[in-house]
Amino acid sequence: MRMPLSSGRRPPAQRGAALLTAMILVTVVATLAAGMLWQQWRALQVESAERVQTQAQWLLQGALDWSRMILREDARSGGTDHLNEPWAAPLAEARLSTFLAADSKMAEGMPDAFLSGRIEDAQSRYNLRNLVQQGKVSPPELQTLTRLCEYLGLGGDVAQRLALALRRATPGGATETETGSVENGSALPLMPPSADELGWLGLSEPVVRTLRPYVVLLPRETPVNLNTAPKEVIAAVLPGTDLAGAQRLVQARLREPLRSPDDAKRVLGERALTDARRVSVNSSFFVVSGVLRLDALVIAQRSLIERQGREVRLLSTRRLTDPRELQAALQP
Numbered sequence: 001m002r003m004p005l006s007s008g009r010r011p012p013a014q015r016g017a018a019l020l021t022a023m024i025l026v027t028v029v030a031t032l033a034a035g036m037l038w039q040q041w042r043a044l045q046v047e048s049a050e051r052v053q054t055q056a057q058w059l060l061q062g063a064l065d066w067s068r069m070i071l072r073e074d075a076r077s078g079g080t081d082h083l084n085e086p087w088a089a090p091l092a093e094a095r096l097s098t099f100l101a102a103d104s105k106m107a108e109g110m111p112d113a114f115l116s117g118r119i120e121d122a123q124s125r126y127n128l129r130n131l132v133q134q135g136k137v138s139p140p141e142l143q144t145l146t147r148l149c150e151y152l153g154l155g156g157d158v159a160q161r162l163a164l165a166l167r168r169a170t171p172g173g174a175t176e177t178e179t180g181s182v183e184n185g186s187a188l189p190l191m192p193p194s195a196d197e198l199g200w201l202g203l204s205e206p207v208v209r210t211l212r213p214y215v216v217l218l219p220r221e222t223p224v225n226l227n228t229a230p231k232e233v234i235a236a237v238l239p240g241t242d243l244a245g246a247q248r249l250v251q252a253r254l255r256e257p258l259r260s261p262d263d264a265k266r267v268l269g270e271r272a273l274t275d276a277r278r279v280s281v282n283s284s285f286f287v288v289s290g291v292l293r294l295d296a297l298v299i300a301q302r303s304l305i306e307r308q309g310r311e312v313r314l315l316s317t318r319r320l321t322d323p324r325e326l327q328a329a330l331q332p
Contacts, residue, residue: 053297053299055294056113056294056297056299057299059096059294060290060292060299060301063115063117063292064303064314064317067087067117067119067290067305068314070087070119071087071119071307071312072307072310072312074087075307075310076310079259079282080227080258080259080282081225081227081228081282081283082227082228082253082258083227084254088121090117090118091115091116091117091118092116093114093115093116094115094116095113095114096114096115112294112295113294114293115290115292116291117288117289117290118289119286119287120286120287120288120289121283121285121286122216122218122222122283122285122286122287122304123216123222123224123225123280123283123284123285124228124229124230124233125195125213125215125216125224126144126145126215126216126224126233127215127221128145128162128215128216129217129219129220129221129222130221130222130278131145131166131167132163132167132170133221135167135172136167137163137164137166137167141163142159142160142163143239144237145159145236146159146160147235147236148232148236149211151235151243152210152214152232153210154207154210158207161201161203162198162201165189165201165202166191166201168188168189169188169190169191169192169201170191189202192217193217193316194216194304194316195211195212195215196208196212198211198212198215214230214232214233216287218304219306219315222284222285223276223277223278223279224237224279224280225279225280225282225283226253226258226261226264226274226279226280226281227253227258227282228283230250231243231246231250234246234249237278237279238274238279239273240268240273241268245268245269245272248267249267249268252266252267257281258281259281260281261274261275261276261279261280261281263281284306284308285305285306286304286307287302287303287305288302288303290302290303300319300320301317301318302320303315303316303317303318304317
């Protein structure tokens with residue numbers, strides 16, 4: 001008896017298993033391919049972001065060097081520093097290619113970047129470094145800060161608390177009792193790198209926000225420039241002067257900048273105490289703020305510059321990450 005010949009066809013169960021295996025393989029291959037494409041896309045995005053960041057940093061560095069050149073050229077004129085000079089004019093947001101390349105062909109390859117910035121006289125503000133001298137709080141300087149706090153509507157204890165904290169944060173300023181408390185677990189405050197971080201000294205954020213436009217923390221003691229200071233600082237630093245008198249001085253310097261501190265007496269009268277150690281008409285420290293918009297990226301930075309004669313050197317630079325700081329830097 002013969003056995004029936006096989007037709008060569010697989011049973012339905014085997015055909016279904018093969019089809020399922022093929023579908024699984026296709027799915028795995030598609031998943032691996034999609035994963036590889038996503039990783040490649042992600043690497044390109046990261047590389048593009050890093051390239052834009054690097055370009056922005058170089059552009060801001062170029063803007064900072066340009067500011068240093070302006071201050072160096074201003075030093076050639078010598079004499080006084082006032083708000084009618086070229087360095088005091090803010091740079092409104094402008095397309096970078098408009099003033100980097102006069103030829104349109106040269107501007108074709110430039111990125112679509114917008115730059116804005118300004119140079120501020122750091123000595124137009126009251127320098128908190130003046131408060132502590134030889135490890136002790138200076139009474140005249142404490143009175144100046146107290147008057148400034150009163151003009152700004154702050155409590156009378158703010159100046160006292162700030163002066164005490166600065167003394168404790170100054171090397172050699174803490175007393176033996178305060179130094180001994182450190183060994184018992186009570187830490188001394190850290191010296192803030194700038195007036196933006198006065199919260200390190202125990203001040204609340206509203207107080208710091210109120211003080212920020214009127215105070216500065218510079219590397220050494222400095223006088224206030226009467227040609228650039230706001231009326232609140234002028235009234236605080238000149239005993240015998242009120243806000244009304246300081247406002248008259250601000251209006252008078254718009255017509256004719258002061259050539260010496262004693263020129264303020266023509267407006268304020270002889271009772272104005274224009275001590276040359278506490279007030280001046282020129283400056284050595286400046287703050288340069290720059291904001292760059294490159295594609296969807298916005299970068300802002302603030303730099304402190306010291307000018308000694310015609311030598312202009314960079315002291316510090318920091319990026320602005322706080323949205324409020326960024327908004328303030330964008331304002332003209």
